[in-house]
Amino acid sequence: MxxxxxxxxxxxxxxxxxxxxxxxxxxxxxxxxxxxxxxxxxxxxxxxxxxxxxxxxxxxxxxxxxxxxxxxxxxxxxxxxxxxxxxxxxxxxxxxxxxxxxxxxxxxxxxxxxxxxxxxxxxxxxxENGPVAVRQAKKAIAYGTETDLDTAMVLAIEAYNATVVTEDRREVHGALGTPPMTTMPLTLTDEQRSLKAGVAEIAKRYPGEYWRELDRERAYPEAFVAELTRAGYLAALIPPEYGGAGLGIYEAGLILETINACGANAGACHAQMYIMGTLLRHGSEAQKRAYLPKIAGGELRLQAFGVTEPNSGSDTTKLQTTAVRTGDRYVVNGQKIFISRVLQSDLMLLLARTTPVDRVKRKTDGLSVFLVDIRGIKGLEVRPLRMMMNHSTNALFFDNMEVPAEGLLGEEGRGFAYILDGMNAERILVASDSLGDGRWFVEKAVAYSNQRVVFGRPIGANQGVQFPIAKAHMAVGAAELMRNRAAALFDQGQACGPEANMAKYLAAEAAWEAANACMDCHGGYGYAEEYDVERKFREARLYKTAPISQNLVLAYVGEHVLGLPRSY
CATH class of the missing domain: 3.90.226.10 (2-enoyl-CoA Hydratase; Chain A, domain 1)
Structure with a gap:
């Protein structure tokens, strides 16, 4: 031959x-x-x-x-x-x-x-068996043979959760009995209404001019964050034994949603909520007692999350920042990009490779998470990046930065699973940010469309103005339902990967639809700084890209929910 x-x-x-x-x-x-x-x-x-x-x-x-x-x-x-x-x-x-x-x-x-x-x-x-369930089982078994047990368990639970929303499961349970139902909030409790009212009271003390001035200078809202912290709102998810309120992810989402719905910017607040979860779930008792009470009380601020790198982006397993154990410390070298609020934080959560990729069995192995006290630390250079919205974003450069060994969270080499474990909370909270933006845009558009008179009648009387606002309102309401379902599952300790990702996607899309409707109805005034529309327009667009792109959510749903072949 x-x-x-x-x-x-x-x-x-x-x-x-x-x-x-x-x-x-x-x-x-x-x-x-x-x-x-x-x-x-x-x-x-x-x-x-x-x-x-x-x-x-x-x-x-x-x-x-x-x-x-x-x-x-x-x-x-x-x-x-x-x-x-x-x-x-x-x-x-x-x-x-x-x-x-x-x-x-x-x-x-x-x-x-x-x-x-x-x-x-x-x-x-x-x-003869349920096709979605069989495909998900095949995928979960494959994951289990290709990755570490922690990661495999997370993925297996998400694969299971993908089957319980299908007709396959409903047909089987029709014969076996009624499965447990998820309790999803349909109305707010008195405590939740009081929570929203308290947040709104603070937010309204910081009007548009406050945020416009910060936006011009790309400055951090120190006074606003400090007041929210003193009131205990940023410690919502910290258990009472560590000085927090011990609330659920749903209540935390209501806090962020309310901030944005009042015209403020919750981007300065949400990270502390979901970053803290990694410390709470995977930190030692000594680490939790050392840091969580001070975070809850405002003595320490944890809002920096060092994961993304210039050459890896969403492919986290390809990150190149290394942390090499030397005696009683780790020496860190590498760089990160698009890391927010570093200059405003005392602590940073950092993901780095502790075992070279050519020495691990699986690409998800060998990554570790560190809680780093960055106050005055040597070997860390922070370069602020001026972005189109005020998000305190930076590039980080590590040159032999030393981290004490006790800064390691959990086990060395298990960091990928720890980060993966926190993504559902992040998705739900970011969805809440977007819901608040969407509500602000709709309310702003309705008010302006009723007030602005052209050709002898309010512009809101024109279907070309009215219908896009109505569609945006419906989109925000539908996204809220998915956010509520994801939060209910999360707070009940159930798997919620599909719901959390879909909530993030739908809320970001709804906010962007509302942003465009609001901008269009304002016409030229939408571009005027004093109306705040252009500022919120820029802020809302971020969540179609971060913390995960809309296309990656679609890829996740296609593969993990619908059982389609991997598309990337």
């Missing part, structure tokens, strides 16, 4: 392997006779194998001076273990059906000529 013909044949195998690897549904392989080289690799790409008693498996490539070409060196160790895989690949030894079953290479051995029939029988049994 010529080199060209050989390559052409191999391309066919590569395409078949790629199709099997990305297939979201279970694949059952039937093997009659020989499965050598590429044939064996294709079998291993199936979810399991039914072999006839005449089947023989082998990787003979090395005996011919070549190499298993479509993943045999990666697939076989996952099935039979590393040492045995090395023996079979290094020697090219043949494995007959009985031994293949004994070593776990195949699931079933049947009589000669019966492999296909048995495989179809198994496939028919699987097909």
């Amino acid at each position: 010529t080199d060209t013909a050989w390559r052409a044949q191999h391309v066919i195998f590569e395409q078949a392997a790629a199709a099997l690897l990305r297939c979201p549904a279970p694949v059952v392989a039937a093997v009659e006779g020989f499965a050598f080289g590429g044939g064996c690799e294709l079998g291993l790409l199936a979810d399991f194998i039914v072999a006839s008693e005449s089947a023989v498996f082998a990787f003979p490539e090395v005996t011919r001076g070549i190499f298993p070409g479509i993943g045999g060196t990666q697939l076989l160790p996952r099935v039979v273990g590393g040492p045995l895989a090395k023996e079979l690949i290094f020697t090219g030894r043949r494995v007959e059906a009985a031994e293949a079953k004994a070593i776990g290479l195949v699931n079933h051995v049947v009589s000669r000529g019966q492999a296909r029939a048995r495989a179809l029988e198994i496939a028919a049994t699987i097909a």
